[in-house]
Amino acid sequence: MxxxxxxxxxxxxxxxxxxxxxxxxxxxxxAAGELAxxxxxxxxxxxxxxxxxxxxxLVEVVSQGRHRYYRLAGPHVATALEALAxxxxxxxxxxxxxxxxxxxxxxxxxxxxxxxxxxxxxLLDTMLASRWLVDADxxxxxxxxxxxxxxxxxxxxxxxxxxxxxxxxPCLDWTExxxxxxxxxxxxxxxxxxxxxxxxxxxxxxxxxxxxxxxxTALTDLGxxx
Amino acid sequence: MxxxxxxxxxxxxxxxxxxxxxxxxxxxxxAAGELAxxxxxxxxxxxxxxxxxxxxxLVEVVSQGRHRYYRLAGPHVATALEALAxxxxxxxxxxxxxxxxxxxxxxxxxxxxxxxxxxxxxLLDTMLASRWLVDADxxxxxxxxxxxxxxxxxxxxxxxxxxxxxxxxPCLDWTExxxxxxxxxxxxxxxxxxxxxxxxxxxxxxxxxxxxxxxxTALTDLGxxx
DNA sequence: CGAATACTTCGGCCGTCGCCGAACTGTCCA
DNA sequence: TGGACAGTTCGGCGACGGCCGAAGTATTCG
Numbered sequence: 001m002x003x004x005x006x007x008x009x010x011x012x013x014x015x016x017x018x019x020x021x022x023x024x025x026x027x028x029x030x031a032a033g034e035l036a037x038x039x040x041x042x043x044x045x046x047x048x049x050x051x052x053x054x055x056x057x058l059v060e061v062v063s064q065g066r067h068r069y070y071r072l073a074g075p076h077v078a079t080a081l082e083a084l085a086x087x088x089x090x091x092x093x094x095x096x097x098x099x100x101x102x103x104x105x106x107x108x109x110x111x112x113x114x115x116x117x118x119x120x121x122x123l124l125d126t127m128l129a130s131r132w133l134v135d136a137d138x139x140x141x142x143x144x145x146x147x148x149x150x151x152x153x154x155x156x157x158x159x160x161x162x163x164x165x166x167x168x169x170p171c172l173d174w175t176e177x178x179x180x181x182x183x184x185x186x187x188x189x190x191x192x193x194x195x196x197x198x199x200x201x202x203x204x205x206x207x208x209x210x211x212x213x214x215x216x217t218a219l220t221d222l223g224x225x226x
Numbered sequence: 227m228x229x230x231x232x233x234x235x236x237x238x239x240x241x242x243x244x245x246x247x248x249x250x251x252x253x254x255x256x257a258a259g260e261l262a263x264x265x266x267x268x269x270x271x272x273x274x275x276x277x278x279x280x281x282x283x284l285v286e287v288v289s290q291g292r293h294r295y296y297r298l299a300g301p302h303v304a305t306a307l308e309a310l311a312x313x314x315x316x317x318x319x320x321x322x323x324x325x326x327x328x329x330x331x332x333x334x335x336x337x338x339x340x341x342x343x344x345x346x347x348x349l350l351d352t353m354l355a356s357r358w359l360v361d362a363d364x365x366x367x368x369x370x371x372x373x374x375x376x377x378x379x380x381x382x383x384x385x386x387x388x389x390x391x392x393x394x395x396p397c398l399d400w401t402e403x404x405x406x407x408x409x410x411x412x413x414x415x416x417x418x419x420x421x422x423x424x425x426x427x428x429x430x431x432x433x434x435x436x437x438x439x440x441x442x443t444a445l446t447d448l449g450x451x452x
Numbered sequence: 453c454g455a456a457t458a459c460t461t462c463g464g465c466c467g468t469c470g471c472c473g474a475a476c477t478g479t480c481c482a
Numbered sequence: 483t484g485g486a487c488a489g490t491t492c493g494g495c496g497a498c499g500g501c502c503g504a505a506g507t508a509t510t511c512g
Contacts, residue, residue: 006244008313012235014500022231032459042502047460049500058313066458066509080309087234087284087306135361137404166403170396179365240470258489268472273490275470292479292488 011056012084016041017049021058021072021081026207027113029062029071075165075182078112086174104202106175107226108209113187114171115199119211119219119226120180121173123189126224127181133168139183140168155192160184237282238310242267243275247284247298247307252433253339255288255297301391301408304338312400330428332401333452334435339413340397341425345437345445345452346406347399349415352450353407359394365409366394381418386410 012018016039023030023038030038036046050070053059058077059070072078108119115123127133132146142150142157150157161167163184171182181189193199198215202208211219211226219226238244242265249256249264256264262272276296279285284303285296298304334345341349353359358372368376368383376383387393389410397408407415419425424441428434437445437452445452 003311003314004244005248005307005311005314006239006241007315008310009235009238009244013232013239015232016500018230018232018235036459041500043459044461044503045501051460056313057315068459076309077313080306080313081231083302083306083309084234085229085231087282087303088229088231089233089283139405169398172395242470259487262489267470269489270473270491271471277490294489 008056008058008080011053011058012081014049015039016045017053020046020049020053020070021077023206024059024070024072025078025081025110025112026201027072027078027110029069031067031069035070072112075112079171082111082174101206101208104208104210108199108211109207110190110209111171111173111180111182111207113190114180114182115186115190115193115209116171116173116180117175117209119199119209121176121178122224122226123219124170124179124181126219126222130223133181139166140170140181140185142168142185150189153192154196155185155188157185157188160188234282234284234306237279237284238307240275241265242271243279246272246275246279246296247303248311249432250285250296250298251304251307251336251338252427253298253304253336255295257293257295261296298338301338305397308337308400327432327434330434330436334425334437335433336416336435337397337399337406337408337433339416340406340408341412341416341419341435342397342399342406343401343435345425345435347402347404348450348452349445350396350405350407352445352448356449359407365392366396366407366411368394368411376415379418380422381411381414383411383414386414 012021019039020035023035032046032050033043035050036043039046039049041049050059050061053070054061057073060073062069062071072081106117108115108117110116111120114120124133127146130145131143132149133140134143134146135141147157161184166183168181168183168185170179172178173180180186190199193215194201194209196215196218197212198218199209199211202210216226238247245265246261249261258272258276259269261276262269265272265275267275276285276287279296280287283299286299288295288297298307332343334341334343336342337346340346350359353372356371357369358375359366360369360372361367373383387410392409394407394409394411396405398404399406406412416425419441420427420435422441422444423438424444425435425437428436442452
């Protein structure tokens with residue numbers, strides 16, 4: 001403990017780096033060029049910023065051919081970024097487009113790699129009500145019923161259970177002031193729901209998700225009203 | 227949502243301001259002069275920094291005579307600061323004194339206004355095991371037994387219940403990787419335990435707490451082994 | 453192999469922000 | 483009422499860090 005508070009804050013404080021990190025909060029890995037674009041700086045400048053973020057262990061990089069894809073270094077980074085975002089002044093909405101984006105983010109978004117917003121909260125409520133999830137030592141466990149149902153949906157529960165990160169824990173949703181599900185299980189569920197086409201990404205580099213008609217029907221069938 | 231990430235980060239990024247915020251994480255209100263001292267800057271410089279922190283709504287101020295006492299603007303600030311602190315490089319312990327401080331922080335500390343560290347986690351475990359606390363919609367509630375016992379200890383449970391902030395919720399403890407109790411109830415409990423002399427502050431402006439012999443005995447009687 | 457693309461490194465310019473001493477305002481106490 | 487103390491405002495200095503163009507490295511493709 002008693003670590004340096006200023007060093008990580010300084011990394012986030014620079015507007016161009018903040019824009020990059022914000023884009024990476026979608027949970028996806030983005031190429032250096034894309035990040036230069038979202039940050040509105042030249043590629044050399046972006047390169048320097050990414051180098052610093054790497055040094056500070058806020059992002060990781062994976063090289064693929066002539067591309068270098070950057071992503072957040074882990075859920076702890078996403079948690080800190082979300083907490084920090086809500087220290088700022090309340091969003092001042094200018095254009096209609098911005099207003100729509102804000103509403104979409106409140107309804108459904110990724111928080112690094114799991115589902116947040118109204119939909120995220122509703123889904124956790126449903127899974128608790130139908131007892132797919134049960135309380136367990138500082139987090140949640142999956143009941144026999146829950147495991148059967150989740151596996152039937154194609155979700156790799158045992159894979160999530162053996163992963164090194166926390167399996168399932170509540171995460172305070174800042175827009176809803178209630179909890180959604182976080183942890184490895186949440187990531188597996190969210191990835192699967194997108195694969196199933198229940199949710200789709202609204203934009204290339206954004207965090208907002210759209211609930212499809214298919215998804216709406218399927219969630220309603222599970223007893224999850226949104 | 228979609229707020230500015232850079233602005234609050236910039237406030238925290240400055241070393242002098244970070245030192246001040248770190249001192250305020252103890253949960254106590256400190257005078258401007260004391261903050262200038264912990265930040266190792268002149269009083270004019272400290273004054274400017276405090277002005278910025280006020281503008282950014284990270285701290286609040288209360289004037290008392292010729293002193294102006296500053297404190298964090300709320301639990302959300304403390305949460306963000308703790309999350310941020312754990313993005314930094316792991317503590318590099320140089321001196322024996324620093325090592326002792328680090329160990330003390332791991333064992334018992336305030337996290338803004340509630341108990342964290344090994345003791346905080348153990349206390350939550352105990353209260354759950356003896357069913358003083360029960361799960362309730364996205365947080366915890368107090369059972370009839372729990373209310374009776376807490377009131378017997380002199381804790382103002384109903385006062386905490388009517389406060390505007392969250393009553394009782396789990397908070398991930400970064401040193402323990404498990405949960406301790408946060409929220410208004412946690413603040414009331416922690417304040418009472420210090421009043422009872424179970425815990426004392428180790429230093430004037432630090433977050434570290436010392437478990438007294440009295441406190442050790444009392445906690446053991448409650449079934450809380452630390 | 454050579455051209456095209458993706459990204460990084462280098463060198464140098466420039467603005468922002470943190471810093472302090474001195475002076476000013478306000479509160480306490482004898 | 484005057485002196486001591488807490489805190490803030492003002493003015494000016496200095497440096498760190500962000501910025502880009504040009505040049506350099508690595509990978510793909512014809």
